[in-house]
Amino acid sequence: MFSGKYILLRAIEETDINKISIWNFDNEIAQYFESRFPNNILEQKKWFDAQINQPNKKKLIIVDKANNTPIGMVGIMKIDHINKNCEVGVTIGDKDYWGKIHGKEALKLTMDYLFFQLNMQTIYITVLEENERSIHFFKKFGFVQNGLLKDMVYKDGKYQSYVWMSVQKNNYQPFIIAS
Numbered sequence: 001m002f003s004g005k006y007i008l009l010r011a012i013e014e015t016d017i018n019k020i021s022i023w024n025f026d027n028e029i030a031q032y033f034e035s036r037f038p039n040n041i042l043e044q045k046k047w048f049d050a051q052i053n054q055p056n057k058k059k060l061i062i063v064d065k066a067n068n069t070p071i072g073m074v075g076i077m078k079i080d081h082i083n084k085n086c087e088v089g090v091t092i093g094d095k096d097y098w099g100k101i102h103g104k105e106a107l108k109l110t111m112d113y114l115f116f117q118l119n120m121q122t123i124y125i126t127v128l129e130e131n132e133r134s135i136h137f138f139k140k141f142g143f144v145q146n147g148l149l150k151d152m153v154y155k156d157g158k159y160q161s162y163v164w165m166s167v168q169k170n171n172y173q174p175f176i177i178a179s
């Protein structure tokens, strides 16, 4: 478990899967991801089982320390221990927390761990080009755009592109939490 001032990051428990499903199918959040069929409880359970013992990826639940409530999720994917890079993703599923400090602290704790404990050299993300809020959010941590992965996702009747962004350890700008 990683603990900050406002949030902690903990492992996913089976009791989280219903909430994760609600976040994933919230229209305002789902618009920024590839289209998915709705899933039932058995499919959610299988997804949860598939997260166990994955050496190259990890999902963590973001919990508001003030009320011990899960508010979102961090994903760490494609962990490459030889070349020292990985992909990240952040979803604040409870939109009341958008624009507050919790998302920033979640990404800070994640990136601090990846750079300074796992010794990653490069962290990257891919986000849909229309997801301007997210692009702005990651830029604040030093992410810069490397390129555009053209027409990668078909949704809402058109192809959309991914913005591919990354940050190296020496360009990382950790978010400072005032004490």
Ligand SMILES: CC(C)(COP(=O)(O)OP(=O)(O)OC[C@H]1O[C@@H](n2cnc3c(N)ncnc32)[C@H](O)[C@@H]1OP(=O)(O)O)[C@@H](O)C(=O)NCCC(=O)NCCS
Residues within 6 Å of the ligand: 029, 032, 088, 089, 090, 091, 092, 093, 097, 098, 099, 100, 103, 104, 127, 131, 132, 133, 134, 136, 137
């Ligand atoms: C992406 C996400 C984690 C960011 O958390 P957040 O609490 O909303 O982020 P913040 O408010 O700290 O930062 C967002 C920034 O974008 C800005 N912003 C908001 N809408 C914007 C827009 N349409 N265009 C450009 N910038 C925008 C905000 O003003 C803020 O910048 P500021 O702090 O300089 O004012 C959250 O919005 C979320 O979960 N979104 C849905 C899932 C998602 O898209 N995840 C990213 C892909 S992995």
